[in-house]
Amino acid sequence: MPINSVVFEPNDIRRRKSSLVPSTAPRPAHRRQKTQCFVHTLLEKPDGISEKDCNVSYEGLAQERMLDKDPHGLADESHHSRLLTKKQISDMAFGIRELSKKLAQIRIKLHVRNIFILAKAHDETLIKHTRETVEWLLKKDPKYRVYVEETLEHNKLFDTKGLLERDSSFEGRLRFWTNELCHDKPQTFDIALALGGDGTVLYASWLFQRIVPPVLAFSLGSLGFLTKFDYEQYPQTLSRAFDEGITASLRLRFEATIMRSQNRDGDNDRRDLVEELIGEESEDHHTHRPDSTHNILNEVVVDRGPNPTMSSIELFGDDEHFTTVQADGVCVSTPTGSTAYNLAAGGSLCHPDNPVILVTAICAHTLSFRPIILPDTIVLRAGVPYDARTSSWASFDGRERVELKPGDYVTISASRFPFPSVLPLDRKSKDWIDSISRTLQWNSRQRQKSFKEWAS
Template identity: 25%
Template structure:
């Protein structure tokens, strides 16, 4: 065990009771390392129904507390779940510049790429400073010049979407004040490189390597076949004006949807901070990409 004392903020998926063994393993590893653990209150109540957190972490060298919202400080944040849980963790971390370690409780993820079986080795690597941190751009969302929600930043993407089964919407898009086009579509996805392999990709957008300084605009089911994704510098300011027959539309920020009234101007720009993602030394993006997208696999 390292003599170095670190504080970890713990977040997790609230719908995976079958993963209690993995949660127990992570808590036990944190105890071995004498870590100070601060647990998201909602997640604490969830996992405490499956295992006695206090007894697992009980040690003279290991202390834990709970917190609500984003009222915490830590050396690292641990996200227990999949990429969706990682995005929620990133929302809570916000501008704190706390590196996030994603422990995947299911299949391999782009963000949550640490298997529970590897957590002990990963924690030791953190104590030994044997890890890498990737800085990921974030999109900031404003509605009529004001933050749309308490967490108005997206690590993956921002989606402007029609509501329910309403007819397609019209989205007038401008870049740095210059008119681009009016999308007649079910919606528009504006993604970071991190989010290029998510909703944007499913609508025909390109894969963009993280760290590339761009944003991708991809239409969702466009009415015109000549509408194509466009890649723009992430220094750009995007303004969107929406017209809808239902007189309202949805703004999805990393999957969290908010209803907006027709006439609300949405402004997107790169946030003044980045999200820090912990990667194991030797992790290779293209290897993950090949595995996740099954490139080269014979699916016949």
């Protein structure tokens, strides 16, 4: 994501003149450390100072322990949050929050050349809107290259041939993206335009599993918390974004890894999942192997799937066994996903800037299981005990639904690849309150009538 310049908003921060440092003053020394957060490279590359050797406490040593298993030593620690130490995860999460606060106070002027457009390629209305947007962008600037989904290349409604015949300058500038291009070369795109509802934004998160271009979402769905802009105003919105710059909000994503139980002796009846994850066997890296990893924007759900009986799920936080959940399932949500499945299951509304993980049971078998909010520095693990009656099923933002057999579990931790969402420049500070008031009619009721005093 090339950046031309950064513009500070004059109305966002009010400081006394005495607190402003002259531009000629030497930069003060700092002890900022490198973190595992990728997003820092968007604005600056921290070059922290190495810490001096010192005596570490027992707690400090405990925090340096890896929080999950890597039996073959093949995983790249810089790409998998589950393999970071407790301190690294804490530093990473803090770094993302710190950068998010900075981004909320500035406008980033992008050097836009490659524009990615995402919409439902099977929806007639959205195909027409996509074609309209593509034609407008290609006419606006001869340097723009616009990418649309590969399936539209031969779509009769999109009419690629007719679009190219209308203006010869479009040749070579209208391009088509594939899932492989998004996965292998996400840095190709300077900005992503999403046309649809929240599901389209979640699809963008699924396509860009690591690096995500800033996503500017136009509302064309039925219910939208993540779609911030009115499509009818797209010429003005895009012109202003490209000319004046954008303000982005970094949405926390989770990294979820499926861990498969390894059949060591063929007898799972005598194995104990709690013992293997936090007991004496927890150091044995041959009990489980990683299967697949997903970065999610809304939630990870572990449920009973097609089984007629409820799920039995062991829930762990770091090196502690929290509880055994007996329910239809459990929803582990990001703050962004608090208004989705989490809310429907009875969880709390949560502002997306909060550094938390929300855990909500789905139709729990006990009335005392209340939703719980945990810090985002915890590594959660939700697993199926070896003596469970049935398997459970896991889904990631409603996708990639897989079976968890007895002994399998899912590791959930803060991802080092957050999701940058473009905010409206004129109402960014109250954007979330506006969205829940608009979509949920939050706290909406007829105003109480005043008393009419009777004069005697």
